[in-house]
């Protein structure tokens with residue numbers, strides 16, 4: 329079985345893939361101090377809780393935080409006796425290499441989203457991922473990542489408002505009743521909710537204008553379903569797109585790479 333690990337700047341997600349389905353998905357906050365042994369205590373406790381017979385033989389990691397990779401490698405080696413595949417490292421092949429400026433390194437999560445979305449939908453796509461950052465990945469006809477957009481994440485923007493303005497409280501993102509807020513919290517929620525609807529619509533419209541073929545828009549990340557209630561922004565929403573992409577890249581390396 330394959331253990332897929334998706335480390336974002338905010339959260340780290342583990343998912344066990346048995347070759348045809350994900351048996352469970354476990355989430356923890358990303359902390360670079362966490363050791364291999366700490367990962368195992370957390371992982372094995374939850375696996376036991378879910379009563380899953382997970383015989384892990386392979387591990388694949390995508391990490392937007394380079395310094396957590398060392399301890400995850402030790403974790404894979406010590407507890408599963410396997411050398412993990414790390415997306416973005418030279419020995420991890422991608423089904424289609426990205427076409428970007430020379431010397432730039434694309435976030436591994438964006439490469440993984442690209443591979444996952446292309447596998448499910450073919451090319452000419454925009455993948456919108458609502459994580460720590462709100463990212464837009466453009467996937468060409470042949471499945472290559474060819475660029476995109478990085479905007480501040482929704483929760484980051486809310487935190488920034490709260491941190492910078494003494495009178496603005498911490499609020500959660502939610503769909504407000506009306507656009508015109510009649511109290512501070514409602515005003516902030518309106519700014520974030522309708523602001524991000526406008527951001528996503530504006531950016532995807534402009535990408536479509538710049539790209540010379542029809543494109544599908546795929547939404548992913550925890551907040552995609554919430555924003556889809558505000559406007560028709562996406563052709564589909566897939567909460568497991570990153571995990572799916574990890575299984576696609578792993579399978580590709582089994583067939584063509586050094587695994």
Ligand SMILES: Nc1ncnc2c1ncn2[C@@H]1O[C@H](COP(=O)(O)OP(=O)(O)OP(=O)(O)O)[C@@H](O)[C@H]1O
Pocket residue numbers: 335336337338339340458459460461500501502548549550551554
């Ligand atoms: N209605 C909601 N309000 C606030 N947060 C929500 C809501 N629905 C989902 N979430 C949050 O979305 C997050 C899931 O987002 P996702 O995994 O896509 O990115 P992330 O973990 O925030 O970022 P990264 O992947 O960059 O670490 C979870 O932390 C979850 O609590």
Ligand SMILES: CC(C)(CO)[C@@H](O)C(=O)NCCC(=O)O
Pocket residue numbers: 336337392433434435436437438459460461463478
């Ligand atoms: C943009 C984030 C933070 C989104 O997780 C990540 O993909 C990243 O660190 N990217 C590196 C820069 C780039 O993708 O062009």
Ligand SMILES: [K+]
Pocket residue numbers: 336437457459460549570
């Ligand atoms: K993510």
